[in-house]
Amino acid sequence: MIKLYEGGAYLIGGKKLVKDGPEAAAEIERSAGRAVSRAEAAKNTMAYGILKAHNTSDDMENLKLKFDAMASHDITYVGIVQTARASGLERFPIPYVLTNCHNSLCAVGGTINEDDHMFGLSAAKKYGGIFVPPHLAVIHTYMREMQSGCGRMILASDSHTRYGALGTMGVGEGGGELVKQLLEKTYDVKRPGVVAVYLTGTPHPGVGPQDVALAIIGAVFRNGYVKNKVMEFVGDGIENLPVEYRNGIDVMTTETTCLSSIWRTDGKVKEYFEIHGRPEAYRELNPGEVAYYDGAVVVDLAAVKPMIAMPLHPSNVYTIEELNANLADIVDAVEKAAAKQMNLKNLDLGLRERIADGRLMASQGFIGGCAGGTYDNVADVADILEGHQLGSGEFSLSIYPSSQPAYLGLIENGAIPKLMTAGAIVKTAFCGPCFGAGDVPAHHGFSIRHSTRNFPNREGSKPSDGQIASVALMDARSIGATALNGGRITPATDLDVNYTKPKYFFNKAVYDSRCYNGFGKADPEAELKFGPNITDWPQMSPLTNDLLLKVVSYITDDVTTTDELIPSGETSSYRSNPLRLAEFTLSRKDPGYVGRAKAVQKYEKARLAGEDFLDGELSAAYQAVKALGFDSRPEATGVGSVVYAVKPGDGSAREQAASCQKVLGGWANIAREYATKRYRSNLINWGMIPFTYQGEPGFQLDDFIFLPGIRKAIAEGDSTLTAYVLGKGTFEIGLPELTEDERQIVLDGCLINYYRGQ
Known part of the structure; x- marks a missing residue:
């Protein structure tokens, strides 16, 4: 399923991956008609070309990057604007998108979060930004739809900033790095290594992007194989994946601890930009004739099976088949590891009590956010649930399409009625359940989610108050299959489903009628709107001699x-x-x-x-x-x-x-x-x-x-x-x-x- 190369590798002619060594040198001579040094071949990766185009210095070993666009959401942009404002900000020099997908509930913790949204809108008007109101889109879906472009780079104050499948290198950083860009400074970083992710084959029906992503994470996280490197997706298997499928894999590369990602682009990406009314954003990206990589991850898509990442990390992966075959042992290992990780000797996630008739029972399902809420994922789940009823038992299923345009498309193609009549609860674009601000399971609940993380307490439980639950990550299709079985963990490959794959028609009017687009139209006279919970940073003193x-x-x-x-x-x-x-x-x-x-x-x-x-x-x-x-x-x-x-x-x-x-x-x-x-x-x-x-x-x-x-x-x-x-x-x-x-x-x-x- 997954193979890791020891040492470097060359990609020759965009197709043949050869381990660094004498065989590679001979193959390069035959293909290129001459010897190609490692240093020369390292400049032929897509990542190198994009980094060079954005580097403002003459030194390609120590990069000083400027980005094409930026984004933040409503639990980061207030602090960023406040920091930049205290540092002399006059206007936003590049498109800066302020989305509102994290603090959307406006009442979590008892404060008036809508004050933050009003601050964001006023900042967009004052400094010339783009404001996306709550419930219209999650941050990364909006950036894919409206700001990505082949060869571009985007910086955002969210770790899952990944648009590589659309030919865009995304980097997720803390607010300080965005402040530097707002003040027209640079993002300084040593030139990262680049690792090839070679995809081959075609996934089986019922195997989704989260399954592929979890398989990769399981292979590379703990050994640090791609840490702080760029994952460059190549191989003949890419052409067998729809663009949203690629996006679903790509966004999860964050969980490998890589710095960024980039994919080879093709006609399907071209069609994506045409559908979204931005054909000019497309250009074909490919590695050079001979490209050198610091490592290689080979993924046989045909060998990937439905996966599950058990608590408490996305790298704690098993095939669902393996889980069902070794359930008691795996649950016992998970419980013991959780107690050690959370420093609670008597911790009990309640997983053992969720075993019934030899199968693990989930209490809740969630599909949404930048990873799960895509049009393709939700449409496939609608096909799985069509004509069925989830019943009135314990198991509940919530689905959050990741943007209002996607939601509208799912209504128009009939997917939403299928889901609603089956018993799924369909909600608006919101990232809350991904980090514990929505759909919080009950004590000893077990939630299966097509989201990004299953860290401790990220589902919202509070062990200090005696309430603990846990999350496993799964693909939307297997969550749909599990929903059909009343919460019994079930791989989607067990089902015989006619996936209709309805074509998507993007309706930009959804954004045009509600979003504020003020880039290039800064109004210095506009007043920032503050609420009682918005405060300045306290004074901080310089470093002393001792x-x-x-x-x-x-x-x-x-x-x-x-x-x-x-x-x-x-x-x-x-x-x-x-x-x-x-x-x-x-x-x-x-x-x-x-x-x-x-x-x-x-x-x-x-x-x-x-x-x-x-x-x-x-x-x-x-x-x-x-x-x-x-x-x-x-x-x-x-x-x-x-x-x-x-x-x-x-x-x-x-x-x-x-x-x-x-x-x-x-x-x-x-x-x-x-x-x-x-x-x-x-x-x-x-x-x-x-x-x-x-x-x-x-x-x-x-x-x-x-x-x-x-x-x-x-x-x-x-x-x-x-x-x-x-x-x-x-x-x-x-x-x-x-x-x-x-x-x-x-x-x-x-x-x-x-x-x-x-």
């Missing part, structure tokens, strides 16, 4: 997700209020963190105010510093908190995973490695140092770490620094490799200070 850090959270899990760093779901209402949102930081992973961080922050606040702050604990710490021979003046030494985690930052691009730590006085993270570039970038943009340390740390929770000369070390680009664990010893801490701008951002204390200084 630094005293207290370890306020010590996390030993293999991976720490951004959902664990700052929970999704009920926190959505506070995304525009940094101080209130910060109260939720690490609340599900380390409930004591906020109190410990605040206790340290009070020292720094007192120091900055010129007050006496040397109580017993801190006085003892400075006596220990003095005993080491350092003459570090307390009033000139920054005091802050630090979080240790083995591998933090997997998952969402949300900058609040870092900014909330900063708001609470955080000055650094220490990790063996950072799960994603975007989390590392978020730390830097908020003036936090992403330290590294290999091996078992010589410090523990509540220890003080003294870092003499940290400002000088950062300024000069040192790679290591001697750190002193007061009362215990020393260790060499790894300093991050930073660009010149990134060094200055850290020295200034955050991105806002950096731009104010300019």
